[in-house]
Amino acid sequence: MGRSKDVLIYIDRRNCDFFQNISDKFQVIFGLNNFWLAKFFIKTKYILFVLVNIISFYNNNENGLVNAVVAIFFATVYLVKFCQKCEIMEKMYEKGYNLFNENLILCRLNRGLFFVLLVLFCGMGSALICLNGLTFFVCTHMLLAFCIVLIICAEYFYACTPRPKGKSKVKLLFQKIQKKIEKIISPEPVPDSC
Known part of the structure; x- marks a missing residue:
């Protein structure tokens, strides 16, 4: 168990470094920090998730309405809480706190959970591909898997450390x-x- 945990922590750190690099470059070019990116990915996931639930309701009229309303409600709560969490962290970084280590450790459990969900959804989607004729379920599973990928990206951008504020290259141009x-x-x- 200890060896697999070390491998997962190594993969998580490599992913954090990758997303930190993207966040730094994005902030230099556009002047928007990692929290803006995290909120962007979460809001994109929310829009896609709402569309998946509307499609699900359209194709499954009996239980589709209740399922869609409950799913959209919980997705809205998650969206609001995540955006509030990003705004609080952004204000703390602006005040000068260095929260990188605590932020990274708090997010690690969430990212691990979402990776497990991603594997489950992709596995179920690929299993449904093998069972011919279930294209609706394959599409919804793959769209939900893409939602989970967007959540993972948002969690990694949330775990990044923002650069000090400065003018973006685009604004200067x-x-x-x-x-x-x-x-x-x-x-x-x-x-x-004259």
């Missing part, structure tokens, strides 16, 4: 373009000797 356009468009002064 737009400011340079704006100054050049203003020089071209602005009228030349009229001489006073």
Whole structure:
């Protein structure tokens, strides 16, 4: 058990390094930190999850409404709580706290759980592919697996450490373009000797 735990921690750390690198590059280019990315992935997952439940309700009228309403309710609660958690962590980082280690450890259990769910959904989806004629169930399982991938990405971006605030390269580029356009468009002064 100890050896497999070490392997899982190693994989988790490698994934954290990978997502930290992406987060740093994204923040340098666009000026948006890892918490913005985490909220983006969670909101994308929420939209996809709602669509899956609407499709499920449309194809399964008897129990579909209750299932869809309950699933969308819990997805909404998760979305709100995750976004609140991101905003709290972002404010704490702005105040100067260094929470990287605690943040990483708290998220590790969540990420492990979501990896297990991803394996289950992909396994069930591939098993349903083998049973011909169940294309609706295959599509919903694969869409739910994609939702879990989005949750995993959000959890990893949440575990990243944001860079210090600075101007993004995109904003600097737009400011340079704006100054050049203003020089071209602005009228030349009229001489006073007329």
